[in-house]
Amino acid sequence: MRPYLTAASGLALIASIGPAQAEGVLNIFNWGDYTNPDLITKFEETYDIKVTITDFDSNDTALAKARQGGNDFDIVVPTSTSMPIWIAEGLLLETRPDQMENFRNMDPRWVDVPFDPGRHYSVPWQWGTTGVTVNTEVYAGDPNTSAIFFDPPEELVGKINIVPEMNDVLYMAIRYLGGEACTTDMELLRKVRDKLVEARPKWVSMDYTNIDRFTADDYAAAMNWSGGSLRIRLVDPRFVYGYPKEGYPIWMDNVAVLKSAPNVENARLFQNFIMDPENAALISAYARYANGIMGSEAFMADDMKTAPEIVIPAEFADKGEFTEACAPEVTALYTKIWTDLLK
Amino acid sequence: MTQAQDIIRAAARRDIRNRWWLSAPALVIIFLAAIGPLFVVVLYSVMVKGDYGDVKYWQFSGQGWFEVLFERDMFDNTVSFADAHLSILWRSVKLAAITTIVTLILGFPTAYFIATRPRHRRDLWLFLITIPFWTNLLIRTFAIQEVFRNEGLLNVALMRTGLIDQPIQIMFTDFAILLGMGYVYLPLMVLPLYASLEKFDFRLAEAAADLYANSSRVLRRIIVPMVMPGIVAGSILVFVPSLGAYVTPRLLGGGKNLMLGNLIELQFGQGRNWPLGSALSISLTAIVMLSLLVYVRAASKTEARHG
Amino acid sequence: MARPYSVQRQRGFTLIALFCFVLLYLPMVTLVVYAFNAGATTSAWEGLSLRWFHAAAANERIIDATLRSLTIAPIAGLIATVAATMAALATTRTAPYRGLTFKYAFINQPLMVPEIVTAVALLVVFSRVKIWTGYSGLGYLIAAHTAFCIPFAYLPIRARLETMDLTLERAAADLYARPWMVLRRITLPLLWPGILAGFMLAFVVSLDDVVITEFVKSAGQETLPTYMLGQLRRQTTPEMNAISTVFLGLSVAIVTLFFFLSRKTD
The missing domain is CATH 3.40.190.10 (Periplasmic binding protein-like II)
Incomplete structure (x- = not known):
């Protein structure tokens, strides 16, 4: 590369151990x-x-x-x-x-x-939104549903990744079962927990994704962010983005x-x-x-x-909502469900 | 009391004083940039948790400690033992122990191999062990993934040779975690083993062999006891960090199972329960510290018996 | 006559050792190969190209983070090794004295605490110090790295010392060599493999740290690992492989140099 430049900036860096210039x-x-x-x-x-x-x-x-x-x-x-x-x-x-x-x-x-x-x-x-990225070669059904995560069809079992964002995952699960954001309805939360515990063995991993994992077929579906999904589609057109009709976060x-x-x-x-x-x-x-x-x-x-990942189709526009930070008591409940899920 | 005894005592006292001076830099650095700040964590563990992370200063509560061991059932409000925490602890200990054993099984022969090379070649082999670790952990983990994923090097090679006709799912399994951990922690085992094997006088082993000891006996009765300090050091360096490891389990194991490191991180992050996170980590530190002391005592006894 | 026992030739051991080296370098091979990939991924080969080396060299943030990592790791590794060597000399080859176990536990403490906890504690304390002193430079990262590097340097050095023969040192002392001479001419040379092992561990551990750095860093103090943590959410481009390949090349160069130097002194 450029050895002199590199050495010089190395020296500059050592010099910068002093306080940073503020102007x-x-x-x-x-x-x-x-x-x-x-x-x-x-x-x-x-x-x-x-x-x-x-x-x-x-x-x-x-x-x-x-x-x-x-x-x-x-x-x-x-x-x-x-x-x-x-x-x-x-x-x-x-x-x-x-x-x-x-x-x-x-x-x-x-x-x-x-x-x-x-x-x-x-x-x-x-x-952006949080939704579904799915491989249309593996799954031919409707991508616009969070059933892909919580009641996955046979062909996707063992090929799904879920982002380990506690709030997003719980929000989606609550909406999927008909509840509202930050709900404290214990009956519903019990169902949410049971649904998550039941679905987890059908997921392959819970990690932040990168494009390679899709192009190399580690994943056939994932809970993903819209822009991330767009970047995947641009590399590998088999993948589409879906807006869960049960509700999704903006x-x-x-x-x-x-x-x-x-x-x-x-x-x-x-x-x-x-x-x-x-x-x-x-x-x-x-x-x-x-x-x-x-x-x-x-x-x-x-x-x-015109990317469908960015321009929300009219029929799903009202299914998304801005999520807010839940109250501390609710976060405590969520954390318990989350720990139970991952123990 | 004789004068000679006085002199000996004075010399011993001076020796101990010098030893304190000698260890002062390490102690001071660790106090300033590791142990000292941890008092904050001790304080945090007995304060009321903040609504969105952090704590409410100077409002005290035992809730954090309570939640380490017990949980109030969110549905029927009964108090029970926190089995989630225990099963996570157990999983982490198991994984750390297996990692330690695997790295020991692989690392001992490797260190032995290096230590028996001609003198001027040894440092070279030592460097060869560490070179892969100049590569950042995340990159290394991704590189491991290239080898083991379904479309990866290993599966493709096996399929080409016709040994298998379906790719074997290695990624996102416990086996993948173990592979990754073994990979990441191998030098932490090899280097201390080498450091104590290198000065081992192999003529001793030869002498024993001349006395008709077979090689496994030589290994067990002579070499292993002599390098016990290295085994102890290596095991600590592998076991303890792998207890709290979280990058490798997450990337290779898929993060579906929490490890201790992730559990504690969850409390300081999305869970927003810093007192519980603090209490959990103090408990972990105490457990590790105690088992370490027991282990070191036991190991030095073995050493004394053989030495 | 029994066949003479050869310690050099433990065939099983040699096999395992070679297996280890293959295992260690196999992922490195894929890493280097994809650094030369013309395509944009690290999983599909699209032809030979130097594109990602150019990209990495032109990426100011990568260069900046790399240089910062390469500043912190040697400094922290060196200070940690010196402090650890002194501490190891102070805690071995002696009858147990009051405070010995305490010292041992104290020095190894950074190992015992999960990183995230040390990180949070350092965040709280160092932030106060940064506000009080107005100094927010690289010193904090170096101090934090040095502290957690010490046990990694200390344990191999101590392991070496514990089994080192005292005879030579005693002989020298009996011949009225001054303690400093004994240390320089006898103890340190004998200790050298331990020190080298300790330094290399400390260096590598510092080079790899993510969590503590993430919490201690001030504005503009990205290191290579924290920079890469951000990339996790996107795509692992061969750019990272290119940087790693340069690192590998660098270390191979150092090894080669070292090899020739040690041959001369032999």
């Missing part, structure tokens, strides 16, 4: 592998700001780190489910994106969202600024920057989710514009 910097704390490097380069060049990206792998880790503070993060990208917690605990700065220049580009649909009414704190990053990841942010102004610039349609399209081009900014479609690749 012209923006520190983004985002989900892993979720940030388009082209978007960052463009932002850096536009504003002459050096951006660092640091990954987290769960809302709870991000929350724990932000609560303790001291890590120099400016921007954080929590999911809709946990946004109310971040706001209630006073971790986020009220940057008023609703008064920013590019706010006019925001899809009105995403302005008065339950987790940040009127958008006083956050700007949409990407949104989620949105949101760009917010931490109260403890060392570089507040740069963080505001970033919030405004990503509400520009062309920049929002860059976000979507990478992770393959919709972004909530009007006009960004014009800058997207054709395979994104």
Whole structure:
């Protein structure tokens, strides 16, 4: 490679054991592998700001780190489910994106969202759904049902992966059995537990997926995120995405600024920057989710514009809902069911 | 009391004092960056859990400890023994024990092989053992998966040669976990074994053989007792981390069964029950620490008997 | 006459050892092969290409994370090995004294606690320190890595020491060699295989750490494993294989160098 450059940056790195420079910097704390490097380069060049990206792998880790503070993060990208917690605990700065220049580009649909009414704190990053990815060569039936997970047909038994997201799995199971999100109906919860315990032996694994596991036929079906499913289909057209008609979660990841942010102004610039349609399209081009900014479609690749993974078909549009973090008592019940399931 | 005795005592005291100075750097580092912070966990274990993770500071409760051993049935509210936690503990201990035995069976001959190479070649072989581990754990695990998956190297090879006509499901089984764990932890066994085998005087074994001891006897009566410290060190290094392992079980085993590591992680993560997580980990530490002390005592006794 | 017993030739042992080496390197072969894959996956071969090496070299985040890992691991490994060697000298070859068992338990403690717990504890404490001092650099990661590396270095060194012959050292001491000379000329050379084994373990363990790093890292302090954790949810591209292949190449180069150097001194 480039030995001198490498050695030089190695030295620079050792030198950087000292405190980080605080001027012209923006520190983004985002989900892993979720940030388009082209978007960052463009932002850096536009504003002459050096951006660092640091990954987290769960809302709870991000929350724990932000609560303790001291890590120099400016921007954080929590999911809709946990946004109310971040706001209630006073971790986020009220940057008023609703008064920013590019706010006019925001899809009105995403302005008065339950987790940040009127958008006083956050700007949409990407949104998507959790549904079914299934191999049509193995399974010819209707993909739009969570029966694929909970009462799997013979041909899928032993080939199903379930994401180990406790809340998503329980939400789907509760809706499948006719309940409401965060239910405390004990009779129903008992049925949920029994259904999950009965279904588990028919799953092959409970893991976060990657494309290889589908293309290499480790899995024929999975509980999966819409963008992940789209990326699979683009590599391997045998796979389709289904919206469970019994109910499925919609989620949105949101760009917010931490109260403890060392570089507040740069963080505001970033919030405004990503509400520009062309920049929002860059976000979507990478992770393959919709972004909530009007006009960004014009800058997207054709395979994104009509993708059924992104444009929810009308007949399933009202089957999905934004899920919220359940109350602590409910989380305790869920954790018990989850432990029972995996013991 | 004679003067000579005084001098000997003073020398012994000085020796012990020097030994404390000598171990000070290790003790200080571990205190600052490992043990000290753990007092936080002890405190957390007796506080009230926060609504969304963390704890409510300075509100105390025994709930975390209660939940380690008992559970209130969510449906009929009766209190019973937390059998979920026990079965997870049992599964983890079993897996860690089998991993230790497998790595010992594979690692001992390997260390022996390295230790009997010509002197200048030994470090080379040692490096060869560690080279695969320069590759990140996750990548290594994915590489193992390439070998064992249904369309992987092994199954394809077996099918081409006609030994099987259906791929054998190895991925996402307990066997896959065991393979992966054995793979990941092998050097942790080989290196300490090698370190104590390397200085073993193989002339002893030759002498024994000359006295008509057969090779298994030589192994059992001479070599094994001599390298006991290495076996102890290796077993600890493999057993203890594999008790808390969670990447390998999840990626290769499919994550359908919780291990102790995952159970504790669940409480600090999605389960949002930090006091229970803290109490569980303190219990685990105590169990491991106690069994370790018993094990080391027993091992050094064996050593004394043979030595 | 009985056939002379040859310790060098335990055929069963040699077979198992060679089996181990094959086992260890088999996945490495697939890894290296797919690093040269023209296609975008690590499971279907689509022809030879250097594409992923270029991609990795152009990926600032990978380079940055790799360099950071390669900064932390040697520093943490080295400090841990020195501290562990001293501690091992202090805790072996002596009559039991008060505090010996305590020291032993103390030094091995980082092994006993599941990583996630140490990680949470360090998060809580180090965050306070970061706020108080205003310093949020790499020092915290190095300190945390050093601490959990110490037992990995300590155990092999101690195992070596425990069975080391005292005769030479006593002889030297009897000849009025100063303690420092005894240590440098006799003890350390005899101890060397243990130290090398200990350092290599510490280095590798630091290079692999995910959980503690995840909780301790500040902004912009991604290491290779934490960076890769993010990739788990997406696709394992051959880019990662390319980086690993470079690592492998590097280690092979070091081994080769080492081999020739040790041949000379022999």
